[in-house]
Amino acid sequence: MKILVTGGSGYVGSLLVPKLLKLNYQVLVIDTFWYGDFLKKHKNLKKVKKNILDLEKKDLKNIDGVIHLAGIANDTSSDLIPKLTWEITCLGTKILCDLCKENKVKFFIYASSSSVYGVKKEKKVHEELSCKPISDYNKTKLVTEKIIQGYDKYFKNFLIRPATLYGEAPKMRLDLTLNILTEQAAKKKVINVHGGEQYRPYLHVNDMVDLYIFLIKKYKKVKSGPYNASSGNMKVIDKAKLISKINNKVKIKIKKIIDIRSYRVDSSKLNKIGFFPKENLEEALLRMYNLFKNNKIKNKPQFYSIYWIKKLGLAK
Numbered sequence: 001m002k003i004l005v006t007g008g009s010g011y012v013g014s015l016l017v018p019k020l021l022k023l024n025y026q027v028l029v030i031d032t033f034w035y036g037d038f039l040k041k042h043k044n045l046k047k048v049k050k051n052i053l054d055l056e057k058k059d060l061k062n063i064d065g066v067i068h069l070a071g072i073a074n075d076t077s078s079d080l081i082p083k084l085t086w087e088i089t090c091l092g093t094k095i096l097c098d099l100c101k102e103n104k105v106k107f108f109i110y111a112s113s114s115s116v117y118g119v120k121k122e123k124k125v126h127e128e129l130s131c132k133p134i135s136d137y138n139k140t141k142l143v144t145e146k147i148i149q150g151y152d153k154y155f156k157n158f159l160i161r162p163a164t165l166y167g168e169a170p171k172m173r174l175d176l177t178l179n180i181l182t183e184q185a186a187k188k189k190v191i192n193v194h195g196g197e198q199y200r201p202y203l204h205v206n207d208m209v210d211l212y213i214f215l216i217k218k219y220k221k222v223k224s225g226p227y228n229a230s231s232g233n234m235k236v237i238d239k240a241k242l243i244s245k246i247n248n249k250v251k252i253k254i255k256k257i258i259d260i261r262s263y264r265v266d267s268s269k270l271n272k273i274g275f276f277p278k279e280n281l282e283e284a285l286l287r288m289y290n291l292f293k294n295n296k297i298k299n300k301p302q303f304y305s306i307y308w309i310k311k312l313g314l315a316k
Helices: 011-021 075-080 082-102 135-148 176-187 205-218 236-244 268-274 281-293 305-311
Strands: 002-004 026-031 045-049 065-068 107-111 156-162 165-167 189-194 197-203 225-229 233-237 251-255
Touching: 002 011, 011 026, 011 205, 065 082, 075 082, 075 135, 075 305, 082 107, 082 135, 107 135, 107 205, 135 156, 156 176, 156 205, 165 176, 165 205, 165 281, 176 197, 176 236, 176 281, 189 236, 197 205, 197 225, 197 236, 197 281, 205 225, 225 268, 233 236, 236 251, 236 281
Parallel strands: 002 026, 002 065, 026 045, 065 107, 107 156, 156 225, 165 197, 189 251
Antiparallel strands: 197 233
């Protein structure tokens, strides 16, 4: 089976692609490589440096399935380059879907976001609840879901709404909540919490990778549609307290700000099709803490989305 992974050199892709290759899949990665190339050469791996806005029919020749990871990373990055965010996320996906239709691709897995729900007070936010996105990032994710669903009769599609990811990867993200807090604890012994009372779901990047592989193997038996993906929900302050337990010398400083982004997602629908995250939060945080402490995770400028977007001159 030949799999196309768009944005394959990113945070998730840099872990996903090697796993796919280890499982003997043929992999085509199409990426702008704005943040660098974090994929080692392999006989079953082909890398193409290209923006999805420039895709052609020949680029998807003999592709069986697509894992669509390409896009602008988060709320703050999207706010910086809203026009480009809408173009790449929505228009780029429309172009990709048209080519999938022409090339008779069998399945399409999309990396959406649980942030499409907006602000929710419900303790269990499930896929049947309304989506009320509050930022360009959230809005483009939801619009893109609708675009993909318009191709239901041409290929199976799975719209994955993951929690905020965390954990180590070759192409690291140092602008994600748990990664930020853990690095601060390991390097500075001070954790700065903005607000703290807001609820945020969490999911280890390894579990995200395993979910994509699970869907590749099970796509014929799983129904198309949106699926929440989360290991749990916690207040940001409670995440900080959990990390501070690793080292009793770590202090927590709370900065009082208003952050209305608060929601708790429920992953029962995903559990019903047989997928359960494996990573234990405390064990994963301890592992990441030690990696930061021993300088095994490097602090590189391209690991910060906003900084790097500015560095590339994309924000004009």
